[in-house]
Amino acid sequence: MIKFLDLQKINAQYSLELKNAAAKVIDSGWYLLGNEVKAFEENLESFQEGGNAVAVANGLDALRLIFKGYIELGVMKEGDEVIVPANTYIASILAITDNNLVPILVEPDLNTYNLDLSIIDKFISVKTKAIMIVHLYGKACWSKELELFSKKHNLLVVEDNAQAIGARWNGIRTGNLGDAAGFSFYPGKNLGALGDSGAVTTKNPELAKMVRTLANYGSAQKYVNEYQGLNSRLDEIQAAFLNVKLKYVDLEINRRREIANYYLKHINNTNILLPLENGNDDHVWHLFVIRTKIRENLQEYLSKNNVQTLIHYPIPPHKQECYTNLSHLSLPITELIHEQVLSLPISQVMEMDEVQLIVDLINSWKE
Numbered sequence: 001m002i003k004f005l006d007l008q009k010i011n012a013q014y015s016l017e018l019k020n021a022a023a024k025v026i027d028s029g030w031y032l033l034g035n036e037v038k039a040f041e042e043n044l045e046s047f048q049e050g051g052n053a054v055a056v057a058n059g060l061d062a063l064r065l066i067f068k069g070y071i072e073l074g075v076m077k078e079g080d081e082v083i084v085p086a087n088t089y090i091a092s093i094l095a096i097t098d099n100n101l102v103p104i105l106v107e108p109d110l111n112t113y114n115l116d117l118s119i120i121d122k123f124i125s126v127k128t129k130a131i132m133i134v135h136l137y138g139k140a141c142w143s144k145e146l147e148l149f150s151k152k153h154n155l156l157v158v159e160d161n162a163q164a165i166g167a168r169w170n171g172i173r174t175g176n177l178g179d180a181a182g183f184s185f186y187p188g189k190n191l192g193a194l195g196d197s198g199a200v201t202t203k204n205p206e207l208a209k210m211v212r213t214l215a216n217y218g219s220a221q222k223y224v225n226e227y228q229g230l231n232s233r234l235d236e237i238q239a240a241f242l243n244v245k246l247k248y249v250d251l252e253i254n255r256r257r258e259i260a261n262y263y264l265k266h267i268n269n270t271n272i273l274l275p276l277e278n279g280n281d282d283h284v285w286h287l288f289v290i291r292t293k294i295r296e297n298l299q300e301y302l303s304k305n306n307v308q309t310l311i312h313y314p315i316p317p318h319k320q321e322c323y324t325n326l327s328h329l330s331l332p333i334t335e336l337i338h339e340q341v342l343s344l345p346i347s348q349v350m351e352m353d354e355v356q357l358i359v360d361l362i363n364s365w366k367e
Contacts, residue, residue, distance in 0.1 A: 002345055002354050004308040005188055009349045014244055018194070021240035028236070033216075036239040043246055044183075044199055048176050052208035054200045055234035056215050059162045059184025062198040063095030063132075065232065066158055066180045069210040070130075071099060072227055075156070080129040082158075085115040086316060086334040088134045092160050093317045095132075095182070102127070105318055105326065107333045111276045113289070114141035121149065130156040135164030135174050137275070137312070138190070138286035142169040142177050158182070161201075163286040165191050166253045175201050185242055190256070190286050191249050193238045252348035256285040259346050259355050263288055266359045271298075271367060273340075287312055291340040294367055299342055305361050310343045 011018060025036060037055050044053040056062050070076040078100035084092055086105035096103040104123050109116040113136050120131065131150060133141045150157050157178035165183060167174040175181035185197035200211045213220045218229025264277055273291040277283060289312060292298050299309050316338045318326040344358060 001306045001308060002350075002358065004310050004343070004345050005347050006349055007187055007192070010192070010347060011194065013349070014248070017244045018241055021244050022237055025237045025240050031236045032233055034236045036236045036243060037234050040234070040239040040243050040246070041199070043243055044201070047246060047249070048173050048201055051176050051201045051203045052205055054208055054211045054215065055239060056198045056200060056211070057232040057234060058196040059182055059186060059198040060091045060094060061215070061230065061232040062182030062184070062200045063091065063158070063160060064098050065211045065214055065230070066182060066200055066202075066207070067095060067099040067101060067130075068214055068230075069180075069207050070156065072210055072214065073206060076101070076129050079127065081125060081127040082130045082132055083115075083120055083123055083128065084132040085134050085136070086318060086329070086331045087113065087313075087337050088136060088160065088317065089162075089313060090317045090320060090322075091162070091184075092132055092134055093323070097323075103326075104128070105329055105331060105334075107331055108136075108337065110333055110337070112139060112141070113137060113275075113337060114139060117141070117143050117146050117149075124153060128153070128155060130158055132158045132160055133178060134160040135167060137289050138164045138167060138284040139275075140164060140167045140169040140174050140177075140282035142174075156180075162186075162189065164284055165189070166249050167284045168281045176203075179204065180207055185238075190253060190284055191242065191245055193245075194241050195238050197234050197238045197242060199234070253284045255348040256346055257283075259350055260285040260288055262352070262355055263344065263346075263359065266356075267362055269363050269365060271365070272362060285346055287343045288346040289341050289343050291337070292342065293340060295340055295342050297367065298362075298365060301365055302358075302361060307358055307361060308345065311341060312343050313338060 041053040081102045081104050082096045083104045085108050087108045093103050159178045159181035161175040161181045162184035164174045180202040183199040185193040214229040215232040218227030219225045316334050318329045
């Protein structure tokens with residue numbers, strides 16, 4: 001079986017370093033808010049080439065804390081609207097509604113799967129205070145027009161960078177383009193911990209300080225709680241693992257790009273729509289997502305031939321039971337994407353003969 005993502009094989013590459021890192025933390029007797037977390041924040045800031053980094057418990061909390069931080073700073077208030085792509089993973093929406101903000105779902109560009117920046121002006125109201133950009137599947141979503149638009153309307157731009165660590169737009173790292181960004185280090189991400197982990201990055205030191213305080217029960221000083229905060233702290237052992245793996249992110253992204261380029265050059269089945277690629281470094285290929293009108297047939301065919309695939313994502317947020325208040329929305333492009341997308345295996349540890357086999361299988365597939 002060609003696994004969709006072989007986490008055991010990925011982490012086996014650094015097994016000795018990871019075990020040594022764990023032993024160091026265990027022997028230290030210090031398991032929260034210690035040197036490993038501090039080092040990881042500094043390493044992430046260096047990797048991002050600027051800004052402030054605050055380590056938190058997971059990617060959802062990273063986004064939740066950004067909005068909560070802006071509310072506590074008086075920059076936003078409950079009831080404000082946030083423009084967000086309709087086809088994103090539900091965490092993007094949860095972060096908005098959890099803060100009693102209002103998500104305004106906007107259709108994606110069918111070619112890139114990212115928010116269609118050309119139509120967001122139609123969704124601006126007096127209540128609009130932010131745009132959440134999602135670098136979906138690992139492809140950067142940005143433009144000069146977005147920068148000008150956000151400045152003209154005095155809008156915050158929050159990046160959901162959960163899938164795109166290492167990507168660049170005009171040389172700038174994603175996560176360093178907008179006002180603040182949320183990162184996820186869920187094990188399956190391009191930079192994955194061995195458990196849940198996340199981070200916030202921002203160029204705004206006041207927001208960074210607020211996020212850090214809110215993530216620690218709303219307390220900057222022990223037993224003194226200024227705000228109604230959360231418990232969202234990255235633990236030392238996960239920080240130690242991330243300190244090991246962060247060193248290899250760019251190298252592993254290059255390997256993912258090699259595999260993606262092979263798929264793009266060699267898959268020629270006319271029933272398949274391949275992802276758009278412009279040859280720049282704006283895509284880190286967290287996922288390689290194809291589209292087909294007969295997805296279930298293709299997925300079943302590949303499974304029978306021992307190739308594991310996944311669907312990202314089968315149900316759009318506005319059709320989830322938890323968001324029945326959004327179910328009336330007409331979002332045909334989003335619904336089409338969710339009905340047709342299929343993610344092929346792609347990772348830094350795949351062998352080329354596995355990649356070639358997948359290509360051969362797809363090219364020989366008939367309806």
